[in-house]
Amino acid sequence: MAGLATYLPAYLIFALLLFSFGLIAALARRSAIGIFMGVELMLNGAALNFVAFQALRKGVIANDSWLHGHIFSLFIIVLAAIEAAVALAIVLRVFGSRQTIDADRADQLRG
Numbered sequence: 160m161a162g163l164a165t166y167l168p169a170y171l172i173f174a175l176l177l178f179s180f181g182l183i184a185a186l187a188r189r190s191a192i193g194i195f196m197g198v199e200l201m202l203n204g205a206a207l208n209f210v211a212f213q214a215l216r217k218g219v220i221a222n223d224s225w226l227h228g229h230i231f232s233l234f235i236i237v238l239a240a241i242e243a244a245v246a247l248a249i250v251l252r253v254f255g256s257r258q259t260i261d262a263d264r265a266d267q268l269r270g
Contacts, residue, residue: 170211178204191253191260195246202239206232 181200188194213228254260 167211167215170207174204174207174211176204177201177207189261189263191246191250191262194262195243195250198242199239202235202242206235209235 178201181197181202181204183197184200185194185197188197209228209231211228250260
């Protein structure tokens, strides 16, 4: 029990780093693919937080259901897969009409 609580800050710092790198990548990139990669990193940082806090809660509250953090993480993974599919469709459409994936030039999708 005490061992899990000592590792929690390491998981939270790693999740913060993932989220921070994702935010920097999403704000600094001009390429649509780079922006979507930053969003993926941010989603993974949030999922790691859910699992880390649920693992701590599992050790503290024995009679409660212990899958809530894992279920939230599963929803985040599904959301990330859907986001990747939609992002790929948008990138392909923009590249087909503009011959570039620069996010600043993707002001409209009608060709």
